[in-house]
Amino acid sequence: xxxxxxxxxxxxxxxxxxxxxxxxxxxxxxxxxxxxxxxxxxxxxxxxxxxxxxxxxxxxxxxxxxxxxxxxxxxxxxxxxxxxxxxxxxxxxxxxxxxxxxxxxxxxxxxxxxxxxxxxxxxxxxxxxxxxxxxxxxxxxxxxxxxxxxxxxxxxxxxxxxxxxxxxxxxxxxxxxxxxxxxxxxxxxxxxxxxxxxxxxxxxxxxxxxxxxxxxxxx
Numbered sequence: 318x319x320x321x322x323x324x325x326x327x328x329x330x331x332x333x334x335x336x337x338x339x340x341x342x343x344x345x346x347x348x349x350x351x352x353x354x355x356x357x358x359x360x361x362x363x364x365x366x367x368x369x370x371x372x373x374x375x376x377x378x379x380x381x382x383x384x385x386x387x388x389x390x391x392x393x394x395x396x397x398x399x400x401x402x403x404x405x406x407x408x409x410x411x412x413x414x415x416x417x418x419x420x421x422x423x424x425x426x427x428x429x430x431x432x433x434x435x436x437x438x439x440x441x442x443x444x445x446x447x448x449x450x451x452x453x454x455x456x457x458x459x460x461x462x463x464x465x466x467x468x469x470x471x472x473x474x475x476x477x478x479x480x481x482x483x484x485x486x487x488x489x490x491x492x493x494x495x496x497x498x499x500x501x502x503x504x505x506x507x508x509x510x511x512x513x514x515x516x517x518x519x520x521x522x523x524x525x526x527x528x529x530x531x532x533x534x535x536x
Contacts, residue, residue: 327395328378332388333370335357340373341388343395344511350388377410380419390421396511397428408436408453411484415491417503422503429500429507432456437476438487446472448511 324509326342334357341353354367366385372378401409412434413427437446437454447468451458475481481488500507 325414325431326374327398327399328375328391329373330369330381331371331373332357332367334368338370341391343392344399345392346397350392375410377414378424381421382400384420386421390425392505393509394421394425394428396509397425399511404438405431405485407438408434411436411486411489414435414484415489416497417442422501425501425506426499430495430497433497435490435492435493435496436487437481437490440472440476440488443469443472446475450475450490454495473523 326344326388328343329340330343331338331340332354339353339356341350345353350492359367365387367388368385369381369383398406398409401503408431409427412431413424415434416423416427418424418427432454435450440446444463445468447470448458448463449493450471451468457464475490476488481490
C-alpha cells in the first residue's frame with residue numbers, strides 16, 4: 318500500500334520567484350500545489366516553469382537546484398518514488414547518478430527502468446545476491462528455490478565480470494540486455510494509479526497523444 322503524503326514526503330523543495338520563497342512537499346494534491354504556488358505571486362504559468370532555489374530533501378536530487386522545473390513533473394516523480402520498496406530508492410539514486418539524470422523527465426523515466434540496474438549492497442550471501450539479481454532483472458523467481466546452487470553461480474559470474482560500477486552504496490550493474498525505455502515523452506504522463514480513491518480512468522486522444530484523467534478528481 319501507499320505510505321501517503323501525510324506519512325511520507327518524498328520530495329521537498331523551496332521554489333523562488335523574485336523575492337518570494339515557498340516550500341512545497343511532494344506528492345501532493347493539485348489544490349495544495351496551486352495554493353503554494355499562489356504564495357509566490359507569479360503571473361505566468363508556474364506549473365510549467367518554476368525555479369528551484371533549494372532541494373530540502375532528498376539531497377540526492379540536489380542536481381535539480383538552481384534549475385527551472387515543472388512542479389507537475391515533480392509531483393508525478395514523487396508519486397512514482399512513493400511506490401519504491403526495499404532498496405529501490407537507493408538503487409534509483411545510484412542508477413540516476415550513473416546515467417546522468419539531471420531533469421525531472423530523466424528521473425521519471427528512470428523510475429520505469431529500474432529493472433535495467435541492479436544494486437548489490439552485500440556480497441556475503443552469494444545465493445541471495447543471485448536471487449536479487451534475477452528478481453530485479455526478470456521481475457520474479459521460483460518460490461521455495463532458495464537452496465538452488467544456480468543463484469550462487471550467477472552471483473560469482475556477476476561479481477567476477479568486472480562490470481560492477483562502484484558507488485557509495487555498493488556495486489551497480491547495468492544489464493546490457495535491457496534497453497533504457499523513454500516511457501515519458503516530456504509532454505503526457507504515462508498512466509499511473511497512485512490514488513486508491515480513483516474509481517475510473519478516461520483516456521483522451523488528441524494529435525497522436527493520449528492523456529489520462531482520473532475520476533473523481535478535485536474541483
